[in-house]
Amino acid sequence: MSSTSSNPAPKTVGDVAILLSDAYVAFSEALDDAPPELAPLLQSAASLVRWTQDQLETQGLHDDAQALQKLTGQLNDPTGKLAQLKNVLQGLQQAAEVAAAVVDSAASLLPLL
Amino acid sequence: MCVACIVLSCCARPKDANLTAFANATSTLATAAKNASSLDVQIDAKLRAAAAARNYAAGSPLKFDPKGGTFITGKSDADWKAVTAFLDAVNGYATALSQANDAKLVGGVTGGITSLGTALANANAASALANPNNQQRINLISGAVADLVGVVGNGYAAIEIRAAMNEAQPILQAARGPLKDSLKIVFADATSKLEDYKQALRCRLSIAGARPGTQASCPPGKDIHVADAAPPTSLEKYDAYLAAWQDYLAIQASVQALGNLPAAVDAMIAAHEKLKDDPDNSAALAGFLQAVGDIAAKEGQFEALNG
Numbered sequence: 397m398s399s400t401s402s403n404p405a406p407k408t409v410g411d412v413a414i415l416l417s418d419a420y421v422a423f424s425e426a427l428d429d430a431p432p433e434l435a436p437l438l439q440s441a442a443s444l445v446r447w448t449q450d451q452l453e454t455q456g457l458h459d460d461a462q463a464l465q466k467l468t469g470q471l472n473d474p475t476g477k478l479a480q481l482k483n484v485l486q487g488l489q490q491a492a493e494v495a496a497a498v499v500d501s502a503a504s505l506l507p508l509l
Numbered sequence: 510m511c512v513a514c515i516v517l518s519c520c521a522r523p524k525d526a527n528l529t530a531f532a533n534a535t536s537t538l539a540t541a542a543k544n545a546s547s548l549d550v551q552i553d554a555k556l557r558a559a560a561a562a563r564n565y566a567a568g569s570p571l572k573f574d575p576k577g578g579t580f581i582t583g584k585s586d587a588d589w590k591a592v593t594a595f596l597d598a599v600n601g602y603a604t605a606l607s608q609a610n611d612a613k614l615v616g617g618v619t620g621g622i623t624s625l626g627t628a629l630a631n632a633n634a635a636s637a638l639a640n641p642n643n644q645q646r647i648n649l650i651s652g653a654v655a656d657l658v659g660v661v662g663n664g665y666a667a668i669e670i671r672a673a674m675n676e677a678q679p680i681l682q683a684a685r686g687p688l689k690d691s692l693k694i695v696f697a698d699a700t701s702k703l704e705d706y707k708q709a710l711r712c713r714l715s716i717a718g719a720r721p722g723t724q725a726s727c728p729p730g731k732d733i734h735v736a737d738a739a740p741p742t743s744l745e746k747y748d749a750y751l752a753a754w755q756d757y758l759a760i761q762a763s764v765q766a767l768g769n770l771p772a773a774v775d776a777m778i779a780a781h782e783k784l785k786d787d788p789d790n791s792a793a794l795a796g797f798l799q800a801v802g803d804i805a806a807k808e809g810q811f812e813a814l815n816g
Binding site for chain 1: 581582584585587588589590591592594595598599601602605606608609611666669670672673674676677680683684686687688689690691692693694695696697698700701704705707708711728771
């Protein structure tokens with residue numbers, strides 16, 4: 397997952413964050429072999445990119461979290477219904493078993509009557 | 510009998526194995542996402558330690574005050590909890606789906622009803638000893654009733670399960686964007702921190718390889734004057750290089766695994782949609798299982814390299 401993928405333009409904050417991260421890595425690697433006169437400039441550019449990335453990530457994650465919080469509540473509905481279904485099936489099973497035992501007992505008494 | 514066939518064919522429950530595998534895979538995905546933030550924090554802690562060590566090596570006064578790292582900038586912990594809470598909720602839903610579809614549960618209902626039918630037949634038989642034809646008829650009716658109840662139980666479970674899946678699908682679709690986005694944000698942050706850590710390792714190697722009286726190459730403006738009594742041996746330099754390389758590779762493998770998480774979210778939602786429409790389709794899960802398997806394998810690689 398990087399800016400070199402087939403997607404022509406970033407669509408989300410996450411995509412932009414990845415582009416900024418790619419730029420930060422590129423600036424940092426360029427610093428390794430940079431001539432002394434260029435190094436401070438590259439260092440400043442890298443720091444600026446990183447700062448922008450931090451701001452974007454913090455805000456983007458906050459927005460995503462708000463959306464997901466609402467959806468977590470919504471997902472509890474089908475989960476609750478499934479738990480209820482399980483309880484109903486368990487109840488049916490237990491009721492049938494109890495009824496069978498009662499009828500069995502009654503049947504065993506019948507010849508004695 | 511034909512009615513039973515029709516009911517079974519239109520309302521069959523999904524395959525147990527499919528829903529169990531789906532639930533297990535959502536659990537792996539939730540764990541991998543939690544590991545993602547732990548990794549980000551872990552790299553941050555290494556960076557802080559490297560910066561403190563570099564300052565000490567450069568002659569700054571000794572400050573031994575180890576501190577843990579922070580997630581992103583330290584302001585997103587609560588937001589990340591909301592992201593992982595959603596993945597936990599997906600796992601909870603998938604587990605409930607698997608449990609409600611459990612063959613033993615539905616089979617247990619059918620078994621209970623069958624026992625009841627048999628008991629009733631025995632009771633009737635006891636009261637109608639003199640007539641063998643009645644006995645046979647009662648057994649047949651009891652068996653048929655038990656079969657029918659089994660079919661209805663299956664059908665009821667199937668209808669409820671499909672209704673729940675239909676309700677969950679649009680929620681998963683709506684979550685796709687923010688979920689993938691937040692995972693990309695963590696990946697981007699960990700990638701940048703990994704680059705910083707690579708620079709820190711370069712600095713360390715430069716110190717290890719420098720001759721006395723020279724400058725070790727650290728980030729611009731932070732070069733370190735090396736004043737050791739004796740130059741390092743070739744073997745020491747060799748070992749230092751390999752140690753730094755292995756340290757970097759271990760973290761890199763895990764960061765790469767993070768990069769696969771958004772695709773795993775896509776695969777999960779696609780698998781759920783296919784299972785909803787065709788519950789018996791084992792192939793529907795293939796992409797999702799492959800995606801979480803790859804992530805787990807890369808995380809295992811990280812664990813192995815970390816010893």
